[in-house]
Amino acid sequence: MKLRLVRRDAASRLAMFGAPVLALILTCLTSLILFALLGIPAGKALHALLLKPFLSWYSFSEVLLKMAPLLLIAQGLAIGFRANVFNIGAEGQFIIGAICASAFPVFYPDGNLPFMLPAMIVAGGLGGMAYAGIAAGLRTRYGASEILVTLMLSLIAVQILNYLLLGPWKDPRGFNFPQTVMFPGNALLPLLFENVRPNISLIFALLASLFAYLMMERHFRGYQLRTAGLAPKAALYAGFSAPRMIWLSLALSGLAAGIAGASEVAGPLGQLQRSVATGYGYAAIIVAYVGGLRPFGIVASSFLISVLYIGGDSATVSAGLPVAAVEVFQGMLLSFYLLTFTLIRFRVHLDREATA
Amino acid sequence: MSAVEFLLAGTLAAALPLLLAALGEMVVEKTGLLNLGLEGMMAVGAAIAFICVYHTGAHVLGFMAAAIVSAILAMVFAFLVILVKANQVAAGLAIGVLGLGLSALFGKTYESLTISGLPEYGLPLLSHIPLIGPTLLTQDIVVWLAVIGTIALWYVLNKTKLGLIITAVGENAEAARAIGYPVAVIRCAAVAFGGTMCGLAGAYASTVYTPLWADGMIAGRGWIALALVVFGTWQTGRVAFGALLFGILSLGELTAQAIGVAIPSQVLSSLPYLVTILMLVVISRHQFRASKRL
Numbered sequence: 001m002k003l004r005l006v007r008r009d010a011a012s013r014l015a016m017f018g019a020p021v022l023a024l025i026l027t028c029l030t031s032l033i034l035f036a037l038l039g040i041p042a043g044k045a046l047h048a049l050l051l052k053p054f055l056s057w058y059s060f061s062e063v064l065l066k067m068a069p070l071l072l073i074a075q076g077l078a079i080g081f082r083a084n085v086f087n088i089g090a091e092g093q094f095i096i097g098a099i100c101a102s103a104f105p106v107f108y109p110d111g112n113l114p115f116m117l118p119a120m121i122v123a124g125g126l127g128g129m130a131y132a133g134i135a136a137g138l139r140t141r142y143g144a145s146e147i148l149v150t151l152m153l154s155l156i157a158v159q160i161l162n163y164l165l166l167g168p169w170k171d172p173r174g175f176n177f178p179q180t181v182m183f184p185g186n187a188l189l190p191l192l193f194e195n196v197r198p199n200i201s202l203i204f205a206l207l208a209s210l211f212a213y214l215m216m217e218r219h220f221r222g223y224q225l226r227t228a229g230l231a232p233k234a235a236l237y238a239g240f241s242a243p244r245m246i247w248l249s250l251a252l253s254g255l256a257a258g259i260a261g262a263s264e265v266a267g268p269l270g271q272l273q274r275s276v277a278t279g280y281g282y283a284a285i286i287v288a289y290v291g292g293l294r295p296f297g298i299v300a301s302s303f304l305i306s307v308l309y310i311g312g313d314s315a316t317v318s319a320g321l322p323v324a325a326v327e328v329f330q331g332m333l334l335s336f337y338l339l340t341f342t343l344i345r346f347r348v349h350l351d352r353e354a355t356a
Numbered sequence: 357m358s359a360v361e362f363l364l365a366g367t368l369a370a371a372l373p374l375l376l377a378a379l380g381e382m383v384v385e386k387t388g389l390l391n392l393g394l395e396g397m398m399a400v401g402a403a404i405a406f407i408c409v410y411h412t413g414a415h416v417l418g419f420m421a422a423a424i425v426s427a428i429l430a431m432v433f434a435f436l437v438i439l440v441k442a443n444q445v446a447a448g449l450a451i452g453v454l455g456l457g458l459s460a461l462f463g464k465t466y467e468s469l470t471i472s473g474l475p476e477y478g479l480p481l482l483s484h485i486p487l488i489g490p491t492l493l494t495q496d497i498v499v500w501l502a503v504i505g506t507i508a509l510w511y512v513l514n515k516t517k518l519g520l521i522i523t524a525v526g527e528n529a530e531a532a533r534a535i536g537y538p539v540a541v542i543r544c545a546a547v548a549f550g551g552t553m554c555g556l557a558g559a560y561a562s563t564v565y566t567p568l569w570a571d572g573m574i575a576g577r578g579w580i581a582l583a584l585v586v587f588g589t590w591q592t593g594r595v596a597f598g599a600l601l602f603g604i605l606s607l608g609e610l611t612a613q614a615i616g617v618a619i620p621s622q623v624l625s626s627l628p629y630l631v632t633i634l635m636l637v638v639i640s641r642h643q644f645r646a647s648k649r650l
Contacts, residue, residue: 034461144640151392151582155576155579156626156630163622282449282453285449286453289443324464326457327457331452331455334450335450342441346441
């Protein structure tokens with residue numbers, strides 16, 4: 001007798017929703033046990049993690065602030081993931097986007113530049129796109145794995161950021177802190193609401209989600225990308241150009257990550273500093289998967305992960321939860337999602353000796 | 357001590373965590389998998405080892421505990437990828453994040469505590485050679501064991517049937533399965549070996565190389581080890597050579613002083629990654645051209 005996984009012909013709609021919900025429940029249960037073992041008041045921690053963010057307008061607005069970059073980056077990444085193009089270096093493209101955007105306010109700290117903000121966003125997007133383009137070029141021309149190249153490029157991007165902040169771009173009046181000058185007012189994104197920090201980059205992210213939906217689910221190009229992912233040989237036979245799929249996937253994900261990076265320095269940070277590299281690019285990979293790589297699913301998952309971030313912050317205060325608990329939670333969520341997703345897409349089949 | 361002497365003395369120890377983690381990942385990749393969770397497995401190993409040594413004072417126990425815990429984390433990856441058939445990029449990142457988080461969670465109450473490291477031993481006779489004797493040839497016991505282990509691994513992979521089986525599984529899993537090799541079991545064992553090696557690497561970093569606990573102390577060494585496997589083109593000797601090279605580079609500013617050139621340390625820190633990209637292009641180009649001719 002042998003256990004075998006058999007792919008279902010079609011995953012039911014219920015299953016698509018069921019997998020992430022089941023993963024979330026399993027994650028909550030496991031972390032309850034883990035927290036209890038570590039002597040952290042588990043109920044209090046979970047309350048702070050999942051409910052606190054909804055209990056005040058301020059903390060809810062912080063969730064929306066976090067959601068913007070995560071959503072934007074994850075939408076870009078998911079396009080590639082569905083085409084089997086694994087850009088895992090969004091962190092690097094995000095940093096390069098932030099650097100390119102910062103060039104304008106660094107060189108015009110008085111704001112004497114027309115169209116400062118649009119220039120920053122465009123430069124950020126193009127910078128991220130070009131940086132991802134390196135990986136696309138090396139993959140299509142030499143066959144170098146984009147997984148490793150994008151990862152290496154991210155690590156290099158961190159060093160470029162360090163170099164600029166410790167050297168040429170350091171604020172001369174910044175008490176030697178590794179950060180640039182504070183950006184002038186015309187280099188900052190307009191806020192969405194009064195007194196709280198979410199800015200219009202959330203609108204960019206939602207528009208990108210709509211674009212991703214129209215392209216992936218309603219347009220022939222999306223069909224080509226999905227085919228390239230699900231059945232590479234069929235895509236080749238149908239004459240869909242593999243290099244074009246790779247270029248498109250990496251260009252779009254780099255563009256999205258670059259714009260997100262630009263929005264971060266032109267938004268909550270207001271300057272280029274080391275903390276721009278806080279791992280949004282890596283968290284967005286988790287967001288993309290937990291959202292089932294579907295545009296609307298990603299809107300939901302980016303919201304969920306943002307809630308966890310903000311909840312995690314409040315749990316450090318109220319329940320003595322270490323900051324790292326959020327990482328544990330994210331890691332478990334993705335692991336359980338990969339598990340539940342497969343169990344829903346496949347059914348366990350029992351081969352009996354007699355039938356063999 | 358001059359910068360050169362410092363480099364001679366410190367390079368092997370700096371290279372060791374990279375070497376151990378990279379050799380483990382090399383075996384994983386030889387069976388046709390890719391586990392991106394090195395950083396997390398090293399971090400959790402480092403935390404467990406530190407806690408263990410802090411309470412018992414026995415480095416042996418610390419290394420063993422780290423190996424076990426990191427191997428368990430690696431088995432989560434094996435379970436997801438081999439049994440559940442999940443995407444390995446996602447699964448590797450998942451256990452990576454999980455490991456980093458767990459290390460900080462476990463290590464929270466040990467933040468910036470210190471323990472004592474290990475004594476260093478000189479090689480008999482050879483340690484009297486001027487300059488390199490008291491520096492390069494005087495190392496702690498783990499370094500000497502790692503040298504022996506690296507040679508043993510080279511022997512197993514290149515001169516034994518087990519080595520051939522591992523290569524066969526990686527190069528053509530279908531064929532290996534058809535001959536009757538248990539592909540899934542071999543892959544599971546390779547992933548467990550990779551986890552164990554990451555655990556040992558982390559343990560060395562936190563209990564010998566810098567015997568103190570600080571959150572984030574692995575500081576990207578898992579990623580460097582991942583690069584190292586590519587740099588070494590999946591060959592034990594070249595990976596070991598690469599570990600030394602990347603070890604020197606990781607000493608960054610010291611190296612710059614030793615060479616006597618004013619290079620920004622960020623350039624030196626980026627070199628391993630740049631060289632790896634170049635290496636990847638060079639290796640892939642041949643296969644890519646060959647596959648296009650078909």
